[in-house]
Amino acid sequence: MTIYIDVLFWMRQKRWFLFAIAYGLVMHFVVTPPTDLNPAAFDALIIISMALILIVTEPLPLPAIAMFMLFMQVVLGIDTANNVASSFMNDAVFFIMGSLMLAVAIVSQGLDKRLALGIITLTGHKTWRIIAGFTTISAILASFIGEHTVAAMMMPVGLTLVRYAHKDPKKVAGLTAALLFSIAYGATIGSIGTPSGGGRNVIMMNYWAEFGDGSVTYLEWIKYVYPMVLIQIPFTVLILLWTFKPEHSNLDSAVRKLVIDVAHAGKIKGREWLAIFLFVLVFLGWVFLSEDFGLGIIALLGVFLYLAFGLVEWQELNRKTNWGVILLFGAAISIGIQMNETGAAQWIAQVIITNLGRVIDSPAVLQGSVSVLLTGIMSNILSSSATVAVVGPIVLDLGGDKILIGYATAIASAFGYFTAVAAPACTIIYSSGLVKSKDFLRAGWKMGVLSLVSLLGLSLIWWPLL
Amino acid sequence: MTKKKPLFDPKSLKFLTAVSSVEYSKPTLKMGALIASVFDASHGVVYVGERASEFHGSSVNLTRTNLDNWNIIHPGLEVLEWALQELKKLSPENNELAKIQFNPDHVYEEDGRVRVMLPEEKGCRIELVLREGELVDQLRKEIQLENYDLAIIGGSQNKRHLAHSLIQYLPSSIFILQKFNPRKKYxxxxxxxxxxxxxxxxxxxxxxxxxxxxxxxxxxxxxxxxxxxxxxxxxxxxxxxxxxxxxxxxxxxxxxxxxxxxxxxxxxxxxxxxxxxxxxxxxxxxxxxxxxxxxxxxxxxxxxxx
Amino acid sequence: MHISADMLFWVQQKRWLLVALVVGAILYFFVPHPQSLGPDGYHILIIILMTLILILKEPIPLPAIALQLIFWQVMIGGSTANEVGGYFMNDAVFFIMGSLMLAVAIVSQGLDKRLALGIIHLTGNKSWRIVAGFTAISAILSSFVGPHMVTAMMLPVALTLIRYTSDKGRSNTGLIAALLFSIAYGATIGSIGTPSGGGRNVIMMNYWAEFGSGSLSYIEWMKMVYPMVLIEIPITTFIILKTFPPEWQNLDTAVRRLSVEVAHAGKMSAKEIFSLFLFAGVLYGWIVLSEDYGLGSIALIGIFLFMAFGLVSWKDLSRGVNWGVILLFGATISIGVQMKNTGGAAWLAEGSVNLLQNLIPNIDALRAVVSVALSGVLSNLLSSSATVAVVGPVVLNLGGDPILLGLASVISSAFGYFTAVAAPACTIIYSSGLVKAPDFLRAGWKMAIMSVISLALVALVWWPLLR
CATH class of the missing domain: 3.40.50.12370 (Rossmann fold)
Structure with missing residues (x-):
């Protein structure tokens, strides 16, 4: 008897999992793929849509979904086991892994507290000012050094504040979410600001050069795009405050505890100086050497140095790093690569273009909306650099002012607000385990609308002036 | 320069005794308990075991967890349990101490350091800690972590090399009990x-x-x-x-x-x-x-x- | 003053790291690469040399060694981060990850109590029969599911038996050693039996596929190697009983008390049956489907099902897995592939063949001796899986039949009987604190001789019949 109850209960708990499986079976066996899409690409699309259902409803732990994405590629015969595995690991995954470990190392040295205190001295104790401060600092830093770096650096700081606000972060879920999202979204909106804000900007510049559409200097890019960053910052703060409604209007007691703790730790000691020095090294490496070696390799080098100098114990890294998130990120990248290789990504692009072409007559508007919509949607599925790499050539081929279209595409590729794996910044805050994947949707759609509107405003008002 | 105040406040001292096995560590532990009571210091006992090769760390952990299910405890914890019994025997008048029971399930484990949870009542200031790894390194970390003032260590076979490193690197005072005989008049x-x-x-x-x-x-x-x-x-x-x-x-x-x-x-x-x-x-x-x-x-x- | 003491301590603790770096720097900057080897291949060999020093002396934790392997490959090895990432992850690494997780999932179900009961039923209560039973069961189980899971499940059984036989005033070191070594050596000799018996087997299969030197299916592997496992089981029992004679002829009381304790567990619950069923499914998948899907993917499917059915939580899995080891295997495999791609492996293989040609004129015998000796010796120092990851590309470049040489190398990498680092089973019993390092030597040399002879027997008599 009890077995039936167990089974029924299990089915109730996992109904979304069952739904996803049923959906997948129907799609694979019943629905015939469109004629212009090869079966492997169709299967890749099935896997990704199943994974999206699972990620958003979360009937299973995320690492299980990661494994699901990996082995389904093999089971459906999209690629061999070894190829799937090797598409799983690349510099981006090394980077996520390395920066999550670096964050653990920094926390274990107590540097996050000092940094948090520094930021608070700038912003004051009011919650809204702190959130605004986090968003602004993340955005401005990210626009120059890339969102990945900033999210990795700021996450421990945000977590520290949360811990001080309440012993159990779940009790102040609103505050927690607002703080962490201010980091992730701040870094994301900032990343469009300059060419060095993200790898995808550089990819776009390469395309311009390759397609012979003229070139853009660093300063010109800033002139065109930076106003958008500045407009978005205050709105993002408003959206976060509105969506997550922090429980406390000021953080006096948390700040007091933080001040006491920092004072208690005393002056910065030898080990901490060493930790700071190493982090600065890693940071400089990210800024100057990542072209040659890749962000991930430098992050791993940093972790190695922390371990070699005995500033952090491996057991601590092993225990506190969120390995499940790394698996998930790797799996998402791997399926993204398959999307690209099987031609599924190109197919989506074509479908959107043809369908929009029926609705919209004006070629200029068509171009703009295609590039933005296409990029915006795809960047939530693929990584943003991959999106630009795939969509870029298609969009630039449509005709019109290629520089402006290029800007629009690069900007829209930063609209990865909707899922935990859409952008590395989102993955990093998700790894804290304190925000739910539904939160990404809740705040994400508003951010999406905001970004669309401000991109529209920018392109209609600002760019014509220039 | 004459100082009015003593250089230390005896009540706040913390001593650490390193034990290695039931057979060899009895005199060390006895002296540690004695000297801790002389100074009215709180007394930590640490067992430093060998760390298994990291290659098979997962397997060793898995086995340990499973051994716990079978109520077979870590060999180091057995030594610590013995140490607690010895400490009780050494100070039979200490009623608070006598009440403390050793519970191998009741441990706090973090990053290779296992601390046995003991009720912190007054009159009993004892810590039991299990560590794994290289002896000098682990003792140094334990001393730094808990700010011990004195480390009490038995003399060992290959003492020359070891003692050299201990004196050189341990940040606290050190008491090395070579050839120590508790019955002897010193x-x-x-x-x-x-x-x-x-x-x-x-x-x-x-x-x-x-x-x-x-x-x-x-x-x-x-x-x-x-x-x-x-x-x-x-x-x-x-x-x-x-x-x-x-x-x-x-x-x-x-x-x-x-x-x-x-x-x-x-x-x-x-x-x-x-x-x-x-x-x-x-x-x-x-x-x-x-x-x-x-x-x-x-x-x-x-x-x-x- | 204090800071300089800290620094000094650091230097003293990490001196081998400094040695490795200095050696690497000298070779990199001052010693020109050999004529017959390109600069990239030379740099890869430098990285491997540094890594060997680090693994042997372990001045930094193993995962840190893995990290340096990764970034050196990019910084001086001349490959890009994405290339290294691509070689880093492959089916073998997924298999190692998956099988560690499967072990956690299975062991946490408490099936070992039933296993204990089953063994006792089979063996009765004579000491020698118990030792024989432990050896045989460990060997056969570990040939399918890997030594780590078997040891984790068997060790409590052995220790419980020992606890119930302990008798004040009478030493039982012989019995302790006999029981523990029967598990460890049993699991080790078994682990060669099938591809899923150990990570190193999958690594070798992976190299065969990567280097395009043919492949073996699960069943073919078993056909070639399993006879050796069956030969070794009785001899191992004999060696253990001779080296560590148990003090008791039979273990009546202990066995009785063990079965009483185990009987508490009651009837098998639906959950236990279901997890057994899932596990059997994974085994079936390995045996039948592994050619299409790869062993690693099947292990991942198994883990996924365990999680989907709520039989194990991600938290337990994540805590039970030492991710550093996975990093290390990924990193060593990637350097292994790079060694092959840059020609470093071929250069080493040629060098060792030329060097030894005078000693052993027969080229086939020479190749066999090189692969067996290299793997056998290194596995005692580096652990068997890491050995295969590093030695594999060299062995496959020796010329001759890559399948046979690879098999010989994998089999002999299981000859890690002398030290506690070689095989997971040996590390586990060593970590129980009940056996000492010299014990491994006492029994190890007999085991090594026995294994080499049976390998020669299988290779000379059995393999020619099959191919």
Whole structure:
């Protein structure tokens, strides 16, 4: 008897999992793929849509979904086991892994507290000012050094504040979410600001050069795009405050505890100086050497140095790093690569273009909306650099002012607000385990609308002036 | 410079005894308990076991977890359980201690350090800790983590090399119990010179002598025939301190190579207390220091005060 | 003063790291690469040399060694981060990850109590029969599911038996050693039996596929190697009983008390049956489907099902897995592939063949001796899986039949009987604190001789019949 109850209960708990499986079976066996899409690409699309259902409803732990994405590629015969595995690991995954470990190392040295205190001295104790401060600092830093770096650096700081606000972060879920999202979204909106804000900007510049559409200097890019960053910052703060409604209007007691703790730790000691020095090294490496070696390799080098100098114990890294998130990120990248290789990504692009072409007559508007919509949607599925790499050539081929279209595409590729794996910044805050994947949707759609509107405003008002 | 206040507040001292096995660690543990009660210090007992190769770390962890399910506890925890029983036997009058039960399930584990949770009632300030890894490294970490003032360590077979590293690198005072026999009558031998560490070692010596009733000797060694004002003054100050606490002292002044003279004088029936070396650590590593050389050449328990 | 003491301590603790770096720097900057080897291949060999020093002396934790392997490959090895990432992850690494997780999932179900009961039923209560039973069961189980899971499940059984036989005033070191070594050596000799018996087997299969030197299916592997497992089981039992004679002829009381304790567990619950069923499914998948899907993917499917059915939580899995080891295997495999790609492996293989040609004129015998000796010796120092990851590319470049040489190398990498680091089973029993390092030597040399002879027997008599 009890077995039936167990089974029924299990089915109730996992109904979304069952739904996803049923959906997948129907799609694979019943629905015939469109004629212009090869079966492997169709299967890749099935896997990704199943994974999206699972990620958003979360009937299973995320690492299980990661494994699901990996082995389904093999089971459906999209690629061999070894190829799937090797598409799983690349510099981006090394980077996520390395920066999550670096964050653990920094926390274990107590540097996050000092940094948090520094930021608070700038912003004051009011919650809204702190959130605004986090968003602004993340955005401005990210626009120059890339969102990945900033999210990795700021996450421990945000977590520290949360811990001080309440012993159990779940009790102040609103505050927690607002703080962490201010980091992730701040870094994301900032990343469009300059060419060095993200790898995808550089990819776009390469395309311009390759397609012979003229070139853009660093300063010109800033002139065109930076106003958008500045407009978005205050709105993002408003959206976060509105969506997550922090429980406390000021953080006096948390700040007091933080001040006491920092004072208690005393002056910065030898080990901490060493930790700071190493982090600065890693940071400089990210800024100057990542072209040659890749962000991930430098992050791993940093972790190695922390371990070699005995500033952090491996057991601590092993225990506190969120390995499940790394698996998930790797799996998402791997399926993204398959999307690209099987031609599924190109197919989506074509479908959107043809369908929009029926609705919209004006070629200029068509171009703009295609590039933005296409990029915006795809960047939530693929990584943003991959999106630009795939969509870029298609969009630039449509005709019109290629520089402006290029800007629009690069900007829209930063609209990865909707899922935990859409952008590395989102993955990093998700790894804290304190925000739910539904939160990404809740705040994400508003951010999406905001970004669309401000991109529209920018392109209609600002760019014509220039 | 005369200080009114003692250099330390005995109530707040923390001592750490390193145990290795049930067979060999009994005298060490006994002395540790004794000296901790003399100073009224809180007493930590640490067992440093070997760490399994990291290659198979997962498998070893898995096995350990499964052994827990079968109620078979870690060998190190068995030693700690024994240590707790011994401590109870050593101070039967301590009722609070007698009430404490050892519960192998009740441990706090973090990053290779396992702490046995004991109820923290007054009168019982005991910590039981299990660590795995290289001995010097682990002792150093434990001392740094908990700010121990004194580490009590048994003399071991390959003592020369080990003792050298211990004295060189442990950041606390160190008590090495080589050839220690709890039944033997020891005399306290204080090495007095003009270094700063001497003040503290005199205070420690006085406390030990007071509580244990051991006779006290001070020894000052000069390389030349003349004893400078520094040495003489230090010896006088030490004597004055003992006098003020009503402890009788025999003073000795000898000439010769310091280490050789210490070792010869100490023989095997003294219990040596000396200040830590103030030499630059690099020089200590290359040329050794008085405490290191004394320890290497002699066969008596040595307390090095830092 | 304090800081300089800290620094000094650091230097003393990490001196081998410094040695490795200095050696690497000298070779990199001052010693020109050999004529017959390109600069990239030379740099890869430098990285491997540094890594060997680091693994042997372990001045830094193993995961840190893995990290340096990764970034050196990019910084001086001349490959890009994405290339290294691509070689880093492959089916073998997924298999190692998956099988560690499967072990956690299975062991946490408490099936070992039933296993214990089953063994006792089979063997009765004579000491020698118990030792034989432990050896045989460990060997057969570990040939399918890997030694780590078997040891984790068997060790409590052995220790419980020992606890119930302990008798004040009478030493039982012989019995302890006999029981523990029967598990460890049993699991080790078994682990060669099938591809899923150990990570190193999958690594070798992976190299075969990567280097395009043919492949073996699960069943073919078993056909070639399993006879050797069956030969070794009785001899191992004999060696253990001779080396560590148990003090008791039979273990009546202990066995009785063990079965009483185990009987508490009651009837098998639905959950236990279901997890057994899932596990059997994974085994079936390995045996039948592994050619299409790869062993690693199937292990991942198994883990996924365990999680989907709520039989184990991600938290337990994540905590039970030492991710550093996975990093290390990924990193060593990637350097292994790079060694092959840059020609470093071929250069080493040629060098060792030329060097030894005078000693052993027969080229086939020479190749066999090189692969067996290299793997056998290194596995005692580096652990068997890491050995295969590093030695594999060299062995496959020796010329001759890559399948046979690879098999010989994998089999001999299981000859890690002398030290506690070689095989997971040995590390586990060592970590129980009940056996000492010299014990491994006492029994190890007999085991090594026995294994070499049976390998020669299988290779000379059995393999020619099959191919």
């Amino acid at each position: 005399k306290l031998l204080l090495l007095v010179d003009d270094s700063i560490a001497t003040n503290k070692s005199v205070e420690w010596g006085a406390l030990i002598a007071e509580k244990l009733g051991w006779p006290v000797r001070t020894l000052t060694v000069s390389k030349t025939k003349r004893f400078g004002a520094g040495y003489q003054g230090a010896a006088d100050k030490a004597k004055a301190y003992f006098d003020s606490r009503g402890i009788e002292v025999e003073q000795f002044f000898l000439t010769g190579d310091p280490v050789r003279t210490f070792v010869d004088f100490a023989g095997d029936n003294h219990f040596v207390i000396m200040g830590a070396s103030t030499l630059n650590p690099v020089k200590q590593l290359l040329f050794g220091s008085k405490p290191i050389k004394t320890l290497e050449q002699s066969d008596v328990p040595i307390l090095i005060v830092r």
